[in-house]
Amino acid sequence: MLGMDLIPLLGNLKQQSADWLADDLSALSIAIERLNAMVSSGETNRHDLLNAVAAVKGYAEMLLDSNEAVIAPVRSAIMEITDALTHTTATPEALPAVTRSLETFEGCTILVVDDLPENLDLMSRLLGKMQCEVVTAASGREALDLLDKTEIDIVLLDLVMPDIDGREVLAQIKADDQLRALPVIMISGRQDMDQIIDCIQVGADDYLLKPVNSVLLSARIKSGIERKRWHDKEEQYREQLEKREQFIRQTFGRYISDAIVEEILEKPEGLQLGGDLRNVTLMMSDIRSFTTLVEHLPPEQVVALLNRYLGKMTDIILRHGGTIDEFLGDAVLAAFGAPSRSEHHATQAVTCAIEMQAAMAEVNAENKADGLPEVEMAIALNTGEVVAGNIGSEQRSKYGFVGHQVNVTSRIEDDALPNEILVSEQTLLAIDEGQFIVGDSRTVHAKGMAGTLTVYPIDGVSNDG
């Protein structure tokens, strides 16, 4: 009987050994005796027998590993046991799994990569039974080419191949943005365990040992498909988010600067577009005597003139964080401080207005070159509370501003001279006066409003400010 000769030897050895070794030796004796007792009693429960075998093999290997004071005859007897047990328990993966029917994966395309035709054939048969579509590649190069042009759901990748090995194919798949999410299952022999661990670190999703067991293969394909499905769902969700983001950009982009759109996208809850009372600086600008100027121009020249002028002004306003409420012919109504809040909206507006006036030289130079009339712009600024929000009907609404201060701004604008920037007292109070050159105040009598308004021209940026 297996190992029974060893028992007395172990007994002898035990007496001359250190406590721990003696203990290990008696454990092995007990395991051998138990196994043999099971065999003699005709035990047929495979699971229990295997457990007994596993114990003997385990203790025996442990003793060989300890490599200490295990005398030669004991050593060779133990090795005999481990060898015998290794042979009787070899090829665990090859055992047919009859207890479980294979799952099917219709519509799932699997790429099998192996340099041996018989392996490709075997795998194709196995996968065929699971109703998978099978695509085969006989080399790493062929696999990478196929992945480029074919929609694949899972890759079964042989580790050892001549030209580009499995690890390199895996690395290239994981380095490719389009392919990264593709589940890869490595196939290898047990002796390549180190490389398998390496592959898992590179990004392999799973591995199978040769010879491949069909039930395990089926379980791993199932989990691979599941993983890919989740990834695809995630991808879909991300695309939806992107679309939404694009929509917000398109809706607001013409009126609001990119920085503010960015802010809306980042914290949509921080902006109340529904309507709220906000302190802002309003800007109204127009071209003086525009109607008279263009009376005799052909329509397309009027449009060309307007677009050049409005295009330049829009760029400058958006760059300074302003929001354009409306174009009315040659007039622009814009606001600073909404929808995105800003502490310095008055200063932003004044700085912006100065730059707008400065840009008129360029507009006029271009007009002159095109044979168009030169134009002069007036700008009014006023600071105060307005209702800001999405205003309109269901069909058409946009972010805008309403309130008494809009009318006040319009009155100031009426009074502004060509090339002038005229600001209300509220705006002047909100800026750092030292920063700008402020001209002499004057009084505006506003039609339909009680009292008068004091307004100030801004002549530029102060050099000592």
Added chain:
Amino acid sequence: MGSSAVLLVEDNDINRDMLTRRLTRAGLTVLTAADGVSALNMMREHQPGVVLMDMTLPILDGWEATQQAKADSAISEIPIIALTAHAMAADKARAIEAGCSEYETKPIDFPILLAKIYQFLEGADT
């Protein structure tokens, strides 16, 4: 969170003793349980770095215990290596489906089992 201890769940006393010796000798701290229910309790109490789970266990079998562990957020992250008897290859598939991260067949190929254990223990450190 996870410790570097290994929880060995095995109802066969002689195998449990053998594996405990070998793992201890390899420098690991080994905790043991002999059924699925005590395994779950040990996992909750000691948060081992990895669990070696025999699948045929009394009271609560290894598949059921694994499923319960994966459903319990306090211990769901602990990797479980299934130990199955090779005669039942289908058991391995079931083990993976139940949520085991790895499996090894009996008789154990000890160096490979050790490699897998260290892989999980090191993975937890980083």
